[in-house]
Amino acid sequence: MSEHTYPSVKDLTLEEKASLTSGGDAWHLQGVESKGIPGYMITDGPHGLRKSLAASTGETDLDASVPATCFPPAAGLSSSWNPELIHKVGEAMGEECIQEKVAVILGPGVNIKRNPLGGRCFEYWSEDPYLAGHEAVGIVAGVQSKGVGTSLKHFAANNQETDRLRVDARISQRALREIYLPAFEHIVKTAQPWTIMCSYNRINGVHSAQNHWLLTDVLRGEWGFKGIVMSDWGADHDRVASLNAGLNLEMPPSFTDDRIVYAARDGRIDPAQLDRMAQGMIDLTDKARAAMSIDGYRFDVDGHDEVAHQAAIESMVLLKNEDAILPLKKDAKIAVIGEFARTPRYQGGGSSHITPTKMTSFLDTLAERGIKADFAPGFTLDLEPADPALEAEAVKAAEASDVALVFLGLPEAAESEGFDRETLDMPAKQLDLLRRIAAVNENVAVVLSNGSVVSVAPWADSAKGILESWLLGQAGGPALADVIFGKVSPSGKLAQSIPLDINDDPSMLNWPGEEGHVDYGEGVFVGYRYYDTYGKAVDYPFGYGLSYATFAISDVTVAKTGANTASVTATVTNTSDVDAAETVQVYVAPGTSDVARPVHELKGFEKVFLKAGESKTVTIDLDERAFAYWSEKFNDWHVESGEYTIEVGTSSRDIAATVTVELDGDGKSLPLDEWSTYGEWESDPVGGKVVEAAAAAAEAGADGLPVLPNNAMMRMFLKSMPINSLPTLLGEGGKTLTSYLLDEYAKLTK
Ligand code: BGC
Numbered sequence: 001m002s003e004h005t006y007p008s009v010k011d012l013t014l015e016e017k018a019s020l021t022s023g024g025d026a027w028h029l030q031g032v033e034s035k036g037i038p039g040y041m042i043t044d045g046p047h048g049l050r051k052s053l054a055a056s057t058g059e060t061d062l063d064a065s066v067p068a069t070c071f072p073p074a075a076g077l078s079s080s081w082n083p084e085l086i087h088k089v090g091e092a093m094g095e096e097c098i099q100e101k102v103a104v105i106l107g108p109g110v111n112i113k114r115n116p117l118g119g120r121c122f123e124y125w126s127e128d129p130y131l132a133g134h135e136a137v138g139i140v141a142g143v144q145s146k147g148v149g150t151s152l153k154h155f156a157a158n159n160q161e162t163d164r165l166r167v168d169a170r171i172s173q174r175a176l177r178e179i180y181l182p183a184f185e186h187i188v189k190t191a192q193p194w195t196i197m198c199s200y201n202r203i204n205g206v207h208s209a210q211n212h213w214l215l216t217d218v219l220r221g222e223w224g225f226k227g228i229v230m231s232d233w234g235a236d237h238d239r240v241a242s243l244n245a246g247l248n249l250e251m252p253p254s255f256t257d258d259r260i261v262y263a264a265r266d267g268r269i270d271p272a273q274l275d276r277m278a279q280g281m282i283d284l285t286d287k288a289r290a291a292m293s294i295d296g297y298r299f300d301v302d303g304h305d306e307v308a309h310q311a312a313i314e315s316m317v318l319l320k321n322e323d324a325i326l327p328l329k330k331d332a333k334i335a336v337i338g339e340f341a342r343t344p345r346y347q348g349g350g351s352s353h354i355t356p357t358k359m360t361s362f363l364d365t366l367a368e369r370g371i372k373a374d375f376a377p378g379f380t381l382d383l384e385p386a387d388p389a390l391e392a393e394a395v396k397a398a399e400a401s402d403v404a405l406v407f408l409g410l411p412e413a414a415e416s417e418g419f420d421r422e423t424l425d426m427p428a429k430q431l432d433l434l435r436r437i438a439a440v441n442e443n444v445a446v447v448l449s450n451g452s453v454v455s456v457a458p459w460a461d462s463a464k465g466i467l468e469s470w471l472l473g474q475a476g477g478p479a480l481a482d483v484i485f486g487k488v489s490p491s492g493k494l495a496q497s498i499p500l501d502i503n504d505d506p507s508m509l510n511w512p513g514e515e516g517h518v519d520y521g522e523g524v525f526v527g528y529r530y531y532d533t534y535g536k537a538v539d540y541p542f543g544y545g546l547s548y549a550t551f552a553i554s555d556v557t558v559a560k561t562g563a564n565t566a567s568v569t570a571t572v573t574n575t576s577d578v579d580a581a582e583t584v585q586v587y588v589a590p591g592t593s594d595v596a597r598p599v600h601e602l603k604g605f606e607k608v609f610l611k612a613g614e615s616k617t618v619t620i621d622l623d624e625r626a627f628a629y630w631s632e633k634f635n636d637w638h639v640e641s642g643e644y645t646i647e648v649g650t651s652s653r654d655i656a657a658t659v660t661v662e663l664d665g666d667g668k669s670l671p672l673d674e675w676s677t678y679g680e681w682e683s684d685p686v687g688g689k690v691v692e693a694a695a696a697a698a699e700a701g702a703d704g705l706p707v708l709p710n711n712a713m714m715r716m717f718l719k720s721m722p723i724n725s726l727p728t729l730l731g732e733g734g735k736t737l738t739s740y741l742l743d744e745y746a747k748l749t750k
Helices: 014-020 074-080 083-100 129-144 173-180 182-191 212-222 239-245 257-265 271-292 301-315 362-368 388-399 428-440 473-484 506-510 528-533 678-683 685-699 712-719 723-730 732-749
Strands: 023-025 041-044 102-106 149-155 168-170 195-198 228-230 317-321 334-337 374-376 403-409 444-449 465-468 517-519 551-562 565-574 580-590 601-610 615-622 629-631 636-638 642-651 654-663
Touching (some): 014 257, 014 271, 074 083, 074 129, 074 301, 083 271, 083 301, 129 149, 129 173, 129 182, 129 601, 149 212, 149 271, 173 182, 173 629, 212 239, 228 271, 239 257, 257 271, 301 473, 334 388, 374 388, 428 444, 444 473, 465 473, 551 580, 551 642, 551 654, 565 580, 565 654, 580 615, 601 615, 712 723, 723 732
Parallel strands (some): 041 102, 149 195, 195 228, 334 403
Antiparallel strands (some): 551 565, 580 601, 580 642, 629 636, 642 654
16 A cells, blocks of 8 residues: 555444544544554644643643644634634644644534523623524635645534533534524535534434434434544444434544444444444544645745734724723823733633733733833722722823723633523622722723623723624734734724623523523524514614724616525725725524514624725625525425515614515425415415415305304404314314315315
């Protein structure tokens, strides 16, 4: 065999095939070196490379890892609404994997932020599956363009950390299909991630690792996934069941390959299934081989830092800017307050914790750029009580300045993988300090550092400006200085609603579950789908974000491009004298429907960079899925005929223009039977004809057929009755009518 020829699974012994289905250690594939299948390294992810220094021994050590560029975690990057930029981040991560000989980077994670208290919200993208999928696909495509794989995770429904290893997420088919699966589906269909990592939890009673419906029927059967599925670390509790369900790889190894061998011998594993799973592992190493054979590659450390810098700029969301307090003037007398300005919180805790190649704080940047400011830390980044001396110093600095730039946020211990938060509130000592600062200086601008949403309303009156900077990765300092001093206008948009109160969140009735299960009782009404449908006030809506510029959207048109597709065009104009970017958002609002649907849903967006005064026209195509809901009746997507409203705007609550479009619908219908209601018979194209014929025959005096009561209430009553119940209302005539309908329908549909 030549060096570059891989064996097929047919060349392997049973033991060798079994060995491919578990890792070699915590961070390596097992490989079969004697047959030319290497045991490549795979490691975290997701916002940069976390290659453990203890990697060779396979130990897990979250903090000691080789330096890698720390890009903004998804909480920040998702606010960029910029797939091209995200693709560049992916390319850079792919290059770092080549240098470090990592064949697969474990990310991105695209689980939905069902509730803002979720511990991993900082590394997930959005409450909206369309946005999550259309952004995170850039990471997958970008990394893989370099010949390195990704692991799209955590498949599926890892929406909380409480009891995450065993909780049973009880979710309707419709909510799964419309909310919890589409980000995965989009990325699988458009970018074919080399690997997918299953989640720890159960879904409707079955652990993801053992879920044949999830891993085989949906992922491979319906979506055409070609890669391999690995377990989350320790999520495989029954290797035989998992392998049969479609899990290729157990990570890390439990040293139980012999169980696979025995099960294949005694028939508990179909040999063809073992071959498929092992062949997947061979194909994976085959795909990585070219990149893993590059020796001596060095990535461009400064170039990647610059990508991280740009990504950080676009991650910030300007929430409030009264009296145009931002941008600050460099010659103003500025007090910079808050430890975060000196010790940035730039990433979240847990398996994604990486060691950056560089780190420049906001204070360092000011010094580098020769911008003068008084600094006072004000508080410590721990959970200790307030320090009166630090507070007094900060208040004094604020009093002596034109403007107080106050850095507040969540300390590292407040949010991490592994546990959910208990409150949206910011630490009390920071808010007390803010109030004291506002009492001595009316020009306060707050910069927030947090991975998950925090409450803003309780303290917003103390600040004229609020810049939500999330976690910005290693280049946050320079990026903040660029935005705060107006070198660049902020352009981020919220990927998640900021509620007024956590108890307004629709999932709170079922959060975080009890006795081992959690019911996703809000169904498809997650985030803005709930707030906007039920008219609930929020602090800041989904899609919201201010700019130093102003924009106008005009000339919105919608053209039908097929029976159930349309194309939207809109012109966006920068009406200010500041260069900046605006994101045009397209929401689809269904008309009347047989099911309860959100009042509108995001189905397209485009970020547009515009020089002062410039205009551009964008075109956004809406495919059939943009109008569909998941019908549990048809067990399929369904587009109803009728009128849909296309809304074009700059947040879910700032809609500039609406245009309606009439769709044909997909014409799906189920055959009628005796359990179909009289109303369903009336509205069915064939059933309706039979109903009309029965009425005409009854009027003409046909034997035994009843003339139906012409009374509105009775008609309503009738409408909801399965036709096998007609005798209850109509006596023996009802029986005759039921038989007539079924007989005539059978003749017409034969
Ligand atoms: C996390 C994954 C991670 C893996 C390996 C797990 O605990 O859930 O996201 O990739 O560990 O570190």
